[in-house]
Amino acid sequence: MAGDRRGWRLCLLGGAVFAVCMTGTTLPTPLYPLYQEKFGFSELTVTVVYAVYAVAVIGVLLLAGNASDAVGRRPVLLWGLGCAAASGVCFLSATGLGWLYAGRLLSGLSAGLFTGVATAYVMELAPRGGGSRATFVATAVNMGGLGCGPLLAGVLAQYAPWPLYLPFAAHLALVACSAAILLRLPETVGERRPLRTVRPQRPGVPAGVRQVFGPAATASFVGFSLFGVFTSVSPAFLAQSLDVTDHAVSGAVVALAFFASTGGQLAVGRVGVGRSLPLGCAGLLTGLALLAGALLWDLLALVVLSALVGGFGQGLAFRGALSAVSGASPADRRAAVISSLFVVAYAGISVPVVGVGLLSEPMGLEGAGLVFIACMAALVVTAAGYLVRRPVATDA
Template sequence: MAVATARVTVGAMDGGHRGWLACVLGGAVFAVCMAGTTLPTPLYPLYQAKFGFSDLTVTVVYALYAFAVIAVLLLVGNASDAVGRRPVLLCGLGFAAASAVCFLCATGLGWLFAGRLLSGLSAGLFTGAATAYVMELAPEGGASRATFVATAANMGGLGCGPLLSGVLAQYADWPLYLPFVTHLILVAGAALVVLRLPETVRERQPLRTVRPQRPALPPQVRAVFAPAAIASFVGFALLGLFTSVSPDFLARSLNVHNHAVSGLVVALAFFSSTAGQLAVGPVGARRSLPLGCAGLLAGLVLLAGALRWDLMALVVLSAVVGGVGQGLAFRGALSEVAGASPQRQHAEVISTLFVVAYAGISLPVIGVGLLTRPIGLEGAGLVFIACMAVLVSVAAAYLLRRPVPART
């Protein structure tokens, strides 16, 4: 769920390293890191049973990740432009490994908080740096394919995390340990790959030169930014809901206790988002944002039906339709906002959009957790859906009334 915001990069590489192998290997490293951020998703019911915490605590544990990502994006999101891609990626992999160790050592809630915080720091470092790195590793003229690799690695990695941990938790021993041991092995392999790949930032500077990226919203961007930000907020909120509380809903309301199935449902949302982002090319950025809003609204309606009538088929359809809508809306939003922003404030405007998007991951799911105790998970979910449906409908109506100019 990222876009490169580098200021000065070098797209061409020395002939010995030029080729798609390096680009794909960079994408694999990206996927390994992002998989770790969603690895605990199917395991939350097991942690609840082990430590005895509430649904609200689950959402707070999950949301802590988003707060860490926002902090890193704003404070050192452009660090790889100065010190180079490889040092930042290695640091991110170090945080990912530390996160896995926290979950392995978990004897109480504090370890889970620490693990999610470190996971957010890892994702925050990878968000811009890895996307830029993958695109720079590609051969000249391969920007379009490199964008596909970066998108697939990002969202595909997020989808593979719950799928991997769900399968291991269901069909292997030590469900709270084996997924993180496996991820540690993958992280070690990813670090070796990064050490073998070339650096693409030629003119590196000391870390002290890195300055926080201040969110900005120039006047000419505001008309475009409003619907783009609303759609991004709702799309990330929907993915956040699937990632944080859907395993608990499947277990309580649908009597689905198979961790592999829970992981697959979450993975479908992320894989569908990847498909939606890839569809922006043929659909066009101008049409993808309103179409994405329509997809999000349809996904929310399907999720409401799943909550109301306890139907597994509607849960799956909601994940697929809502995921496609999120992918269309978010990539369209990025394209429109980037196209409307002045070049000198490009990174600042994109950072602002990411702050709004990651707020969507955290704040609404905490709201669901707060409402679960007084009105139940179904009632809390329906309130969430109603609020998100109103927001995305406002954005869609605005886009239909005042369509923004197409930008490339």
């Protein structure tokens, strides 16, 4: 019993470090309109800045997604915190667009080092037999941290001085505390190898995991695509079409989607992994429909409902996907397989977002958003049909 309590305490501490890192990756979201005003760049540039982050994440997952299986979880996570701190310094020093690109690149590196590794680490810190609860902790702190970023930055930008500086200074303090905590947590990898033995990996999973990985990755792609558009262009849409210039409000709307995702993840325990994937796609489809209504009729209430319903659907699908993939993966390949899942997810964040940015120039944000919704709706329907034909039987 005492061992279980210690295990859960370590699991939660590891989760807190995970959340702090992910908070930094979405911190600039409600600040983009301020940067546009200061540096004079277009909406397309916003999406490219955002995509630089996603490309960096994918690059790290491909080149070093299996590094922690060799050198250990803690060293890789410490590198991730170092990149997060360097990203904050870039934003604090920003005197032009180049600093934003550098800051987002470093932020992407930190997220790439953290996503798969920290997920595996949190699960391994939990006591034996606590796999389902540990999976929830890992996915909840991931999405919860992503939600805290825009909320923290929006509130500080609206109600405190130095809106382009104070959010990053506060996050740097949290990163320093997280590094101190991580240094006191135990390593969970037994046999470690030198870093030189790590080789870049192509996306791929062991043969025994592929049947589970296919539908899980499909659902993850769709959910992260919706989040990508919310975090990159929704503040501009709120300001331009709905006259919502309050940074705290725009940050809260984005945060709501991530917090709703945490609620969806919690519901997986009731509905089961197999049903959570197609149900999550249904929630995503409904969220897309609500977002289309918001774009057509310029209604803030529909934006909020879209964040709630779409986020809940993403949470159902994402925790179900992660539970299925983690449960089917051998222990010595788990971090690498989870990293491969995140490669697919972050491809969903980057490619559609840049597409929206490109279309926003000739069509406007509303027109570009409707094209995105039509494409994602088609993909959701296809994914749901695939999941119904080939359900995942593993329970969370």
